[in-house]
Amino acid sequence: MTRRELPMLGPVGVSKEAEPDDPLELVGVPVPVDEATFDEMARCLVEEYVRDGWSDERLVPLFRSPFYAGLHVIFRRRGEPWVRTLIADVRTQWHRPNPVPEGGA
Structure with missing residues (x-):
């Protein structure tokens, strides 16, 4: 497992400064992430879409x-x-085949 940090992503082009009483103030905290954690995050995101019935053509x-x-x-x-490959692996794990596209066979 590689233990190198990956760059953080954040919002671009914020148009207004947050006010002190702003309940929707964006708060970001950097978290060190290694390659294995990154891959597990990817798997979790794919699982959400696959289990919700998304086709490969949409995902x-x-x-x-x-x-x-x-x-x-x-x-x-x-x-x-x-x-x-990750999508295919997740489909196999959860027994969720790729749905047939609408109007297709």
């Missing part, structure tokens, strides 16, 4: 999109083949 594009920061950092760091 993989989320990883490609920078608007889904948590998924996109996995895609950038590990690549699409790794992501697709």
Whole structure:
């Protein structure tokens, strides 16, 4: 297991400073993450979508999109083949085959 820290992600382009009584103030705390923890986080995220019934055709594009920061950092760091293998592994683990796309066979 590699014990090197991974870069943190955060919000970009905050348009207004948080006010002292702002209940929605964004608070971020950096947490050291190693490769094994990163991979486990990726598995947990994929499990959520797979168990909710998402198809590969809907799920993989989320990883490609920078608007889904948590998924996109996995895609950038590990690549699409790794992501697709992870999705397949999770489907096997939870006995959730890839749903047939609507209108297709």
